[in-house]
Structures are given as C-alpha cells and as structure tokens.
Amino acid sequence: MEFKRARSDEQRNERRRQILATAAAMLTEMPVADVALNELSRRVGLAKSNVLRYFESREAVLLELLDAEVQAWLAELEPLLQPVGGTPRERGDRLAAALAESLARRPVLCDLNSAQASVLERNVSTEVALHYKRATRRTFETLGGLVQRCVPELGLQDAARLGAVTTLIAAAAWPYSQPPAAMLAAYAADPELAALRADFTEVLRQTLEVTISGLLVRGEDRSISAERAG
Structure with missing residues (x-):
C-alpha cells in the first residue's frame, strides 16, 4: 500500500485514531506483552516508521x-x-x-x-x-x-x-x-x-x-x- 502523508490536523488525528483502534482490537486477541509494533504496523497498513510519525513508541x-x-x-x-x-x-x-x-x-x-x-x-x-x-x-x-x-x-x-x-x-x-x-x-x-x-x-x-x-x-x-x- 502506498503511504499517503496526512496533511491536515484532521487527517493526522484520523490516522492516530486508526492506529489506536487497531491496537485496541489486538488487545482483545492477545495480552499486552504480545502486542508488537511490527504487527500493529502491518494491521494498520503502514510501515513501522510511518506509525512512529504519530506515536513515538x-x-x-x-x-x-x-x-x-x-x-x-x-x-x-x-x-x-x-x-x-x-x-x-x-x-x-x-x-x-x-x-x-x-x-x-x-x-x-x-x-x-x-x-x-x-x-x-x-x-x-x-x-x-x-x-x-x-x-x-x-x-x-x-x-x-x-x-x-x-x-x-x-x-x-x-x-x-x-x-x-x-x-x-x-x-x-x-x-x-x-x-x-x-x-x-x-x-x-x-x-x-x-x-x-x-x-x-x-x-x-x-x-x-x-x-x-x-x-x-x-x-x-x-x-x-x-x-x-x-
């Protein structure tokens, strides 16, 4: 999937909400210890480096x-x-x-x-x-x-x-x-x-x-x- 940078505050907030929603869904399937950034990135559809644009870790x-x-x-x-x-x-x-x-x-x-x-x-x-x-x-x-x-x-x-x-x-x-x-x-x-x-x-x-x-x-x-x- 080609990465498209979020340009506006609304787009950036929406991207953050998507990341949070995906992480929340993962927590219904696995414990906190098993939630890895690589898997989170894959499920969101972003490279890990792009996820880190919105959350530092x-x-x-x-x-x-x-x-x-x-x-x-x-x-x-x-x-x-x-x-x-x-x-x-x-x-x-x-x-x-x-x-x-x-x-x-x-x-x-x-x-x-x-x-x-x-x-x-x-x-x-x-x-x-x-x-x-x-x-x-x-x-x-x-x-x-x-x-x-x-x-x-x-x-x-x-x-x-x-x-x-x-x-x-x-x-x-x-x-x-x-x-x-x-x-x-x-x-x-x-x-x-x-x-x-x-x-x-x-x-x-x-x-x-x-x-x-x-x-x-x-x-x-x-x-x-x-x-x-x-």
Missing part, C-alpha cells in the same frame, strides 16, 4: 489506550456509584464490590494497568510521561469524587487515596489471576494447589473492604484527636 500507543480505557471505566462507574443508605462500613463494602466487579468486566484495562509501571512507562519521552501522569492525576480526582459520593465519611483526601490503592492492587492482582497453561495444568493435576490461584474480583474486593474500614477508623481517630485538642 509502542508504549506511547498503549499508554494512550490505557487512559482511554480508564475514562470508559469512570463513565461506567458514574451511574453505579450513587449515595445509598446504611452504615459507613456497609456502604464501604458495597463500594468495594462495585469497584472490583466493574474492573473484572474490563480485562483489557486490567492487563494494561498491570503493565503500566514495568513496561508502558519505560520507553517514552518526558513529554509523553507528563501528558499521561497529568491524565492520571485527573483520574484519581474523578475517582475520589465518586468514592466520596458513596462514603462521604472518608473525606476527600482518603477518598483519593482509595482510588490510588484500587489501581495499585488491581495491577498486582491481575497477573496472578491469569496463570499460564503450565500453572493451570498444575492446579488441575493437584486440586490442593487450586486454592493458590487468585480470584481477581475476590482479592480486590476483600482488600478494598479492609482498606476502606481502616481509613474510616483512622478518620474517626483524627476527629477524636481534633476534638480533644480543641
């Missing part, structure tokens, strides 16, 4: 996809995380379940998130890093607002902390919940080992429940200390 493509996946997740959470009755702990448990279950429904997001620190942030420029980290900060602010809507007793600071913890625990738990063929065969051969396989939703839900409970107790302790000091 494979990792830059995937970081942008990660942000898009996160924004879609936040849009899904918006109607789910609504104020409801119950004690702070009961509302915290429901929040933990909603966060865990919503992430489990998004395997592409979880795979990208688990590769973020170890892979996706390793081959990008300062400019790309700044763009992504600023987007991440906005994500935590948005997620913190949704969390505080459900459990206002957490306060804004602890709600933001919970958003960061959710991302970190999900990143750690996801690889363990996706064992390779050899591990699956070992679990099948010895049922006593099957308990070692992590269930992503349960690990994340239980960890968030404990975290929320701890933050609530610490918040109460701070309030009591402030009252005594006053």
